[in-house]
Amino acid sequence: MDNRHRFSARSRARGAINPVTLAVIAIVLALAVAAWFLIIKPYRDAATGTSPVPTTSQKAAATRETPPANVDALSVDQLLAEARTAMNEQRLVAPAGNNAFEFYMKVLQKQPGNPVAADALRETFSYGAAATEQTINQRDFNEAQREIDLLAKADPENYTLTILRSKLDAQRKTLDREQQQAVDAQKAQLAQQNAAAAAKLQAEQAAAAEAQRQQAAREQAARVAQQSQAASPTAATRPAAAAPRAPAADADAISDAVLIRQVSPRYPTAAMRANQEGWVDVELTVGTDGTVTNVAVVDAQPKHVFDRSAIDAVSRWEYKPATRNGEPMTVTLRRRLQFNLGR
Structure with missing residues (x-):
């Protein structure tokens, strides 16, 4: 019998491992290590409170990350490495162009x-949805819409997308309502201020009018x-002017009429509103009983403004009649009435 055949049979009898089996075991171990870093470890981190759902500060930090220069030029292994880095840095769905889902x-x-990418997208979908919901609650609507669209590319049939879209629509409507309420409140405040x-202003105008x-x-x-x-001195000056004539008359002793009742003229309303002033010269006849008749305007400034008031007032004056040798007589006089606004 051939010794080599005998040795081979003896080796199989002792349970020697086939090389093909060794290769399969190595592949399984490699897949297990990849699953540990890509799936199991993120789950354990979530169970211990280090969930991959990014917080606001983490999103802000993630936004500052610089994306690869040319993503399309990266190989599959390089893309998986970028995705793992993004997962570790909590960049699941943001920022745009530099997050795990896009890689x-x-x-x-x-x-x-690719089983690694497919399994990772499926297993981390809920975390990406939670991050998107946080973006909606922060009312970053444009970013939230982008993240929802990104999740839809990963799993378009997932019911969570319907919930996220409903929440986004509700938040937009809430913001619109709050903005409208703010505008209405501002209008009401402005109307109150105007009233x-x-x-x-009305009170001030009424006070000014009063x-x-x-x-x-x-x-x-x-x-x-x-x-x-002003009227009393005018009447008193007439006797003084006539006094020099008394000594010249040998037989006649004449005394002038003396005003004993004076009525002040009414200031015309139109002239008062127009702030007009002026004077009127009138000629009048004093009868033997002291009454005034035949009142006429001989001059005025301005014309025809104070005439009627002057005539009405002078017509009601009363005089002690002029006398000649002690007997009453009729005389004609001229008087000036001033119309001045007191200032």
Whole structure:
């Protein structure tokens, strides 16, 4: 018998391991190590409180990460390495172009059916959805929409996408409602301020009108008093002018008419509103009984403004009649009435 045949049979009898079996065992061990780093370890981290769901600060830090220069040029192994790095740094779905989901999907584009990428996307989908939900709650709507679209590429039939889209729509409507309420509140406040300002202006205008009315009344009273004082000296000056004639008359002794009742003229309303002043010269006849008749305007400045007031007032004056040798007589006089606004 051949010794080599005998040795081979003896080796198989002792249980020697076939080389093919060794190769299979090595492949299984390699897959187990990959599964540990890509699947089992993230789960254990989640169980111990180190969940791969990124927080706000982690997302901010992730955003600062620099993406690879040319992702399309990376090999499958390089993409898987980038994906593992992104997983460790909590960059599941953000930032855009530099996150684990995009790296794994790029792997599947280059190598459809890659078990490592497919299993990782399936096992980490819930964590990516949780990160997207946090983005929705932060009301970063554009980023949230991008992340939802990214998850849809990974698993378009997953029911979680419907929930995320509903939450995004609800948050948008809530924000729109809050903004509308803020606008309405601002409009109501503005309307209230305008109403208060209008009420204040109306009160100020009413106070100003009352002050003007009182001032006009005081000015009218002052004008009446001034005109009364001005009229008395005018009447008193006439006897002084006639006095020099008395000694010249041998037989006649004449005395002028003396004003004993004076009525102040009414200041015309139109002239008062226009702030007009002026004077009127009138000619009048004093009868033997002291009454005034035939009152006529001989001159005025301005014309036809104070004429009627002057005539009405002078017509009601009363005089002690002029006399000649002690007998009453009719005389014609001329008087000037001043119309001044008191200031």
